[in-house]
Amino acid sequence: MNKIITLLLGLLIYLHAEEENTYKLGNGVQIASLPMYIGGYISMDYYHTDDENRYRIDDIAFLSYGNHNKFSYMLEVEFQELYTITETDGHTVTQNNNRLEIERLYIDYNANANYLLRVGKYNSPIGFWNMLPINILRETTSSPQSTYVIFPTFTTGILTSFSSFKHEEYEIDILLQHNQDLDSNYNNYVVDEHYGFGITYTTKNDLHLKVNAGVFNNIPHNGLASQNLYYALLSAKYENNNFEFIGEIGSQRSKHEATTNYAWYTQGLYRFQEKHITVLRVESYDDKMNNNFENIAIIGYTYRPTYPIAVKVEYQFHSNWSKNKFLSSLSVLF
């Protein structure tokens, strides 16, 4: 723990020194004149239910990226759930996790305007939410269940992308994994194979439509048997200067039965002032594999004194009322 605090203090001192020149919060810093930038993010959250209170330093992550000619790289390492205090029925449990996990590590080759080849561990390019999954980049502390139950959130392997921006914008992604995860602790499924594709179409009015489908082999863990799981996801997003609407619906099945009949959410957000955002999200899922079925409505508010700092509160209304929950968080991108 002391090492982590020293590391953070060192980084803050470095950033403060850089601030004299060019540093802006949320933009990272360039290392000397090298094609290398570093940055990161922190998030802390709190939730309250009828039975439980939890205080958590959720994420402390460091990013490094850069490019040279047609090559670029990305490294993201993270202490996840670094420090957690849970109070249940008068009992307090404290947990530490000092293990540094590799969240992303990949090299890109930009062949030309249209083709990109990526090798390494990356966010699976499935749906829209999964591409920007960290607290500071979204407007609610929580993420929809459909972003956890349908597909592996990370893939370790190859990604090829074809994109065109000539008139209207579209992109085709093909992702291939035929090996172990680079860091299997940091994925929602433990997989050794994952094959999928996605097609994204964007209209001139900033309406984004996306379809994804694929199959992955879920290797045995936590009592789950090894099996091939097939998924499909449809997503839509519309954004203008004041509003954003996003929705995703997906399903997952094994060879013999539906493992998640459906999981969907739709979310609208309204920036009523530059620093103030309100959010309404409705979601529902029927997860047969884990025997979970729920309908959830969420209202939330985000205050961003400056964009890279977010203070959020939300209240979740669950169909199972005992799960109703209040959440709040503070997150910073640096």
Next chain:
Amino acid sequence: MKKTLVKISIIFVCFSINLSAQERYAIISNKNLGHLSLSQIKAVFLKKVSYIGDTKMIPLNLNSRSKIRKSFEKNVLKMNLSRLKSYWIRQHYLGHRPPITMKSEESVKSFVKKIDGAIAYINVKNIDSEVHILYEWSD
């Protein structure tokens, strides 16, 4: 009849003055870069595209207080300041940097002339025969 003619003349003069007061801007490159569609220009400035053909693209911004930059963001990118801030914060997470910022139209123009793939926006009245106009708009 005379009065009507005078009125029409006044309206015409006022309209002409208004037209001439409207500033015109252009996105420019050097002469080695071919035609780019508006979608491609937006993609280059938002760093969705790094290369056009084999040419590495280098979009240039003017200072954030610049009137031309504000007009460019409103009329070409069609994004307001808070949406752009949100966009570039997200891009930082994805490993992309915002365009380089330069202080004056003169400096962007001389950079564009010398460097293949550089594109920038300036006032039409500052354009000379050594640059190639990719797109024009007015306030």
